[in-house]
Amino acid sequence: MDPHLLRTYVTVARLASFSEAARELGYTQSAVSQHIAALEQDLGAPLLTRRPVAPTTAGERLLEHAGPLLLRLDAARADVTRMAAAPTLGVTLAATPTALGPRVLAALPAAGVTLRVLTRDEIPAAVATGGADLGLVDGLAAPSDPLRLPDVAPLMTESAGEEPVCVLLPRSHPLAGRAGLRLGDLADARWLDAPDAGLPLAQLRAVAGGTGFRPALRQEGTDLRTLMALAAAGHGLAVLPRSAATGVPGTVAVPLTAPRVVHRTELVHGRGLRGAAATLAERLLPAPQARG
Structure with missing residues (x-):
């Protein structure tokens, strides 16, 4: 055709x-x-x-x-x-909101970066078609397990870090004083459905056995602050990486103790990185000893 x-x-x-x-x-x-x-x-x-x-x-x-x-x-x-093409001086980074943790933000240079906050499904396509030089995607995974990404083109993926996850609860919630929570015990709770701002409910269902986790309220878009405000106001629970969930006004971040999953971030890029893209990629990846 x-x-x-x-x-x-x-x-x-x-x-x-x-x-x-x-x-x-x-x-x-x-x-x-x-x-x-x-x-x-x-x-x-x-x-x-x-x-x-x-x-x-x-x-x-x-x-x-x-x-x-x-x-x-x-x-x-x-x-x-x-x-x-010759290597460019600037670099475009596409990332999900929850991939932009403190270590990633600290790695960004003072100038020369264009940041595009996109959905998980959009990032591989943006990198593949030249809309971004680098991509950061994230999700729930067993420790050291890679994420499942759409096969849109021959792209390279590298682990950019893992951290624990927490359940974000309003301070008035009956479970806010717990030292830890099991995901299976929360299947029938009120949940916020914000697949492009936080960690999707579909991923929670997958790691918990595929049932429950019905949304009480759906949020569209990539605004992580709105998701946090909705959780603080009691509209539903959300699972977030520890760095994002900690210190949100009006909420408590309770560690998720079971199942054993982490928030994993992966760097997505084409082959043969050069110039500013190669430099930023090196800064975004953990030190070699930490990767092992």
């Missing part, structure tokens, strides 16, 4: 409009129609209904393949361009 035709199809399907797709892509509406017709002829199946504009059953199936295909093409272009 011609990737130009495929990209046009994805845009039309996303916007549900030939004219809006033409405007976004910089084509005429006639050219967009010709692209769709050529792709349908190539595949031997109608991909879109016209009124309203919506994917057919075959079109829905193509969309399942189109995203990863186009992402790998963009990643290949970015990878080759990165190899051929």
Whole structure:
């Protein structure tokens, strides 16, 4: 398939409009129609209904393949361009909110860094396609176990650190005085669902056996301060890395004692780091003796 035709199809399907797709892509509406017709002829199946504009059953199936295909093409272009280009002075770092712990913040140079706070799913794609030079992703894992990241391109991952996790409770909570908490005992508690700001409830379910942890309130976006304020106000519990949970006004951070999991952060990057990106990567990684 011609990737130009495929990209046009994805845009039309996303916007549900030939004219809006033409405007976004910089084509005429006639050219967009010709692209769709050529792709349908190539595949031997109608991909879109016209009124309203919506994917057919075959079109829905193509969309399942189109995203990863186009992402790998963009990643290949970015990878080759990165190899051929001269090293840049500045560096772009993409990170999740809870990956930006004290050690990471202390490692950032005084100038020359652009920080993009993104979701966990967005970071590997941003690094692969050149939207960021380096990425920091995080999550719950057994000690020394790697995180499971989406396979969007041939990327390198290295452990950037591990730390204990805590349950963030309002000071008035009946369990606030405990020395430690077992995750399984909290399955039926009120939880905050903030997958892009804190540690996702899906990860809690996975490490606790796959049940419970129903959200009492959902927060969208990457604002970690809002998540902390919601926990302090009693709207629900949250699990956070110890460095983030400690010292939040109006709350108590109680260590999670079982199961034995840690907050793990991994550095994501392409091969052959150079210039400012290589320098920052070296600063973000633990000392060699600490990695072992």
